[in-house]
Amino acid sequence: MxxxxxxxxxxxxxxxxxxxxxxxxxxxxxxxxxxxxxxLFDQFVIPTESMSPTLLPGDRVIVDKTIVGARLYSDFDFDPKGGELRSWRVRGMRQMKRNDIVVFNFPHHEGRINFIINNVYAKRCVALPGDTISIEEGYYRNNNHKGVLGLENAQNALHEMTDSMIWRQALYTMPFDGHLSWTIRNMGPLYIPRKGDIIPITAKEACVYRMLLEWETGKKVDFDWNSNTAKINGKEFTSHTFSHNYYFMAGDNVCDSNDSRYWGLVPEEYIVGVVRWVSYSLNKSDGELNKDRVFLSLMDN
Structure with a gap:
């Protein structure tokens, strides 16, 4: 027993x-x-056709965080309605390149730069800090890049259109000011601020960079086209030293993409990583596996 x-x-x-x-x-x-x-890596789902045909709705993309360095939060008090991002970045293998496909937190909410942790976009980087970007008759032009930016076939289609053929609400771009009248066919030139840049501020710069200036200074920016002046909290200012790097992000589907043309530039701190592969893809219509997109490499796209 x-x-x-x-x-x-x-x-x-x-x-x-x-x-x-x-x-x-x-x-x-x-x-x-x-x-x-x-x-190292994270996975995100593509919900729209803004990057089509490079990325399709239903794609599960693998984002490599080692390329530009992983972003680590120093404050985990995330407000679902948006707030300030407090983070630092591990050293990466290289800097961002033009034409990299990037996942980032959407930076603009209610007319200001605002961080919402679960609101992420995937777009192509077409301009780096220190570049000057423009759109000429539908084509992206960058003063520091001689080759094609984005998807040339889609830009060919936009080039063939006239302004009257484009839905009015989709035609005009940031900063949505009649003194500039920028459109998705003709925009800029727009300088992309780089950390440490000292930029003279007139009414035009205050108009174009208003959200960036307000985010960096925490103060209200106003401008007057008649006097060609800008004010910060009611006090005139003529220059600004930028304290952050910014990027211009664009969808490959240039005729149907909500991107930097409409809402402006992306601060470097908001970048999650570079898209390397599609791990797998489910058709949005029927949920079936798209076998042609299993472990699809995107590094050369």
């Missing part, structure tokens, strides 16, 4: 040891998964 009792206790002890090892293994796997998502 005593031997049976000891045998049962031994089996229970062995079961507890095995169970604890299994639990420890699951905890370790979960920790490794979290570390991978934070420092």
């Amino acid at each position: 005593m031997e049976e009792y000891i045998d049962i206790r031994l089996k229970i002890k062995q079961f507890i040891v095995i169970l604890s090892r299994i639990c420890a293994a699951f905890v370790l796997i979960y920790i490794l998964w979290l570390l991978c998502r934070v420092f």
